[in-house]
Amino acid sequence: MKHESVGTVETQYYSFPDDFPLDSGKVLRDVTLAYETYGNLNADKSNAILVCHALTGDAHAAGWHPGDRKPGWWDTLIGPGKALDTQKHFIICSNILGGCKGSTGPSSINPETGKPYGLDFPVITIGDIVRAQKQLTEHFGIKKLFAVIGGSMGGAQVLQWTTSYPKSVANAIAIATTARSSPQQIAFNEVARIAIVSDPEWKRGDYYTDDTPVRGLALARMIGHITYLSDDSMQEKFGRKLQNKEKYDFNMDFDFEVESYLHYQGQSFTQRFDANSYLYITKALDYFDLSKNGSLKEGLKDVEAKFLVIAVSSDWLYPPYQSREIVAALSSSNKEATYREIESNYGHDAFLLESGHLNYLISNFLSHVVVSDIMKTEIISIREGLSIEETAIVMCKEGITHLPVVSDGGVLAGIVTSWDISKAVAMKYNSLDRIMTTDVITASHQESIESAAKKMEEHNISALPVVDDDRRILGIIGSDEINRLIGGYA
Known part of the structure; x- marks a missing residue:
């Protein structure tokens, strides 16, 4: 696939509808975040990747602004066919709270005085920064991010995301960073x-x-x-x-x-x-510490995301041992975490410069997606024994075409499709047993996406219930979700 730029892009702005409380106990009014997006958000909003910038970065991560002499700061990784593939994913990058590139920070106008905040701006934390990003993703209607990725201070934000909102991140990629300054x-x-x-x-x-x-x-x-x-x-x-x-x-x-x-x-x-932004952002980094009672394992115990942690061999600002600490803490709690170390002489800056290594590592990580990463867990099912009419009402009310049927013990008994309902009406069937498919093709939550897609193709079906070893239903996965991630399957 030819790797191309996302082209001309524009910075956008989101103004928070309500006051924004901070970890310090203070409250910010009229908060705005500058952001850019690349690619398209899919119908169920499951393909979003949040890119978190480093200390002095901004929202312009890819593409070109009119008059630019160079593209966005991570253009080598974001675009069609690149690691953060805009043909599959919807990429969001926002300027952080406290910044000076369009988001509310010390240089912004204080609504109380009509003048720039200066030192009247309250001290912020990485937690505040991530909470502001969470509001931005909620503005898009995104409940769970497919991935959060960032290097340096961006990696700190990634880690904060997985601890503050463990159910809102499927995959996390932290590069050249630490879990505690x-x-x-x-x-x-x-x-x-x-x-x-x-x-x-x-x-x-x-x-x-x-x-x-x-x-x-x-x-x-x-x-x-x-x-x-x-x-x-x-x-x-x-x-x-x-x-x-x-x-x-x-x-x-x-x-x-x-x-x-x-x-x-x-x-x-x-x-x-802005000089004041530099003061506030570095202070936020100083406060950053995800350990609890001195234990990083304890601090990361609630993480649910699958992790890729990347270090740089010559990085002496965020040395590799700090990345290994993160992986050790996650692994000790049976979290899924992979460690990779890039051999590079570039030092800490390698997370911006080693595009070949990063494209390879990130692409491989994101392509090894399993069913549980993208399946819908908020599923509608019915109990055995319902009438055709009752089943049809549930389908119409919920706007779904595939309806799992479960026993009293929650075990998958069969599945009914909208085609089955049409057949029942035509044949004047009254019993659900006459139309329900009992020999259901299913997927395992740890099954690869490619395997699930092949099952759908071979059996000419468009959705698979996801079950555990006891055939209790965990979720459902459709061909639409799969086809947005991988090509070549009907």
């Missing part, structure tokens, strides 16, 4: 914050009508950017090469290419990011 990570964030607040132009966050603290913000970004690289990547990219000169200047100007690079990264960052 370490002292080293908190230390880096604090030094970056000190760089900002030490800038005289910061003015305790009240700088929106005057000069902004560009020096402090640039320095914070330079500090952060060093942690995103690795020693090997810096050696390979810069070595000890001088910047536009052949010998040292013997003064305090910069001599080396790496110095020039960091200055450029810092200055360009100040043109697109």
Whole structure:
């Protein structure tokens, strides 16, 4: 399949209808989230994937805005035929609460004063950020996300999703992240914050009508950017090469290419990011800790999602041991968790740069979908002994074409279709036993999607009841859901 871009996209905005309570006990009014979507939401809203961005990211994850010089920040992974395939899935990416790219944050207007919040903006948590995303998904009518994916701070959001809303996530992909910020990570964030607040132009966050603290913000970004690289990547990219000169200047100007690079990264960052947002978002990361009573196993015990955890060998900001801790905690509670480590010299930035590795790992993970990942669990069934008329009324009222029939013990006894009802009317049958199919083709909840699809094709049926080993009904899966995920089956 040819891998293409999603094309021209537009950022949209969702305004919350009600006040938004925070973990701190404070409440935000008039909250707005900026977001973008790619692909189409299917009829039963089961194909949605939420992409969570990293510390300084935004909603523009893929495609092109008019006038862009480059596409969205994860365009290599989002689009037709890519790991996050827009021909199968509906992709959502929102700018986080507290951000500065269209979502409510410190630079937004405080409805109480008519001026930018500044430091009047309340401190937020990763839990607050995820709760805001949950409201956005509910706005689309999505009850359960097919997957949540993110790297770095985006990975923290993924983990928060699976603990805050365990029944709302089928698959989780956490990349180059942690389940609890370490002292080293908190230390880096604090030094970056000190760089900002030490800038005289910061003015305790009240700088929106005057000069902004560009020096402090640039320095914070330079500090952060060093942690995103690795020693090997810096050696390979810069070595000890001088910047536009052949010998040292013997003064305090910069001599080396790496110095020039960091200055450029810092200055360009100040043109697109708000200093106060940087303070608030790093603080949210500092507070992030999913362990309970010091136990990560206890903190993750209610997770229901199937996990893929990816680490980067040279990442020293979020080192691989932290990813392995996540997998160990999940596995110790018999959760389904897979660990993969990318061999890369790019350091932490590999989650943005190693598109080949990531496309392969993520595609394989999402394609190994089993029946339980997409089956409908809120099913309508009837007891044995109902009349044809009663059965027809249930079908019409619920708008369904396949109706499982169960015994008093909840065991699958048969299935009735709308075609059977039509036949009963034509033949003037009164008894359900005359039309009910008792030799029912079923699926196991751990059966592969491909296997279920082949059963439907071979038997020319459009839905399968999903049963356990005792033939108690767990759900139902239809050909429409399957065909949206895999092609080639009728």
